[in-house]
Amino acid sequence: MIPFIDLAAQQARLKPRIDAAIQRVLAHGGYVMGPEVRSFEEQLAEFGQAKYALSCGNGTDALALPLMAWEIGPGDAVFCPSFTFAATPEVIPWVGATPVFVDILPDTYNLDPDHLEAAIEAVRAKGELTPRAVIAVDLFGQPADYPRLAEICRRHGLKLIADSAQGFGSTLHGEHPVLWADAATTSFFPAKPLGGYGDGGAVLTDDEALVERMDSLRVHGKMTKSDINGHRWDHDPKYFNARIGMNSRLDTLQAAILIEKLAVFAEEIELRQGAAKRYSAGLKGHVCATPRVIEGGRSVWAQYVIEHHDRDGLAEHLKALGVPTAVYYPVPMHRQAPYACFPIAPGGLPVSEAKSAKVLALPMHAYLTEDVQDHIIEAVRGYNG
């Protein structure tokens, strides 16, 4: 079987550097919040064109941290797509708020700005929930339509989070999502374009007050400089807690590994462009749809997703030829039992539902060779279903 994502090829390239980085951490012993964490945060912020990057335990916590920092909670509405990974809507009921599901655009699979606007107006008209925030997703690696989404959010007084778990490193007109979003989040799950060797996540933002509050929240609501300012304490304030937080830190070992991976990430994004181009050239006209990237956008190609009228038949055919595939996502979130009670935007989510029956992801990573790709393309073209 061809690997769906070939982490071994990347490891073979980086092994001496990663081994040395791990040894450095073992030597200094600062396993939690060691020096590599701060250093990685600085490098990540620079890469993502943000003033600040705050690392945390995973990409799900990265979404929850800004919601908690903005004190979004019961009675509040947070708008998000349904055609996404569970983490996107999951964090909304975590804080007691209500997810409102919005449809996606049929070509990019990302949030439909017109439908978002209709959803916000419908929630306002009903008067039961207060619209507070939007979580846009950079699905399969490409940026959502941030200029339009940010304009809608500004007009309605809503915060905008870019869930870039799949799209960290993607740009729109050369700019990273955080130019438009109040916070952009990412995941370092191993299969992500910038993945570590375990769980990890980060939030990027230009907002200093937000970073300070999230820094407190990721360590059990510890006192921040602003909390301490002007107060005198009889004890060391280390074990004073200013708010209810959580324990969500990036391990120093993961930070050390990610520093080495970030060093080659720009080159890997470039390699992924070549692989995506080759797929599209070989498959156009042979499947219902090859991916379309938003005008001015640059995807990091977390996934290369085609559409096929007999998706499941094609997947079986490819499996028999040693080509693994994946379906992201077979059941949109609003159709899943724990989420079925939450509101959906006016007119329902026909695009999300139609796409979930047709999409199929092919093997994709920076080290895909032309030979392997030719085999995959031939296998897809050879299906007569």
Ligand SMILES: Cc1ncc(COP(=O)(O)O)c(C=O)c1O
């Ligand atoms: C769109 C999206 N959001 C959030 C997450 C959550 O990231 P993590 O698995 O690191 O918690 C993922 C990753 O699986 C994702 O694909």
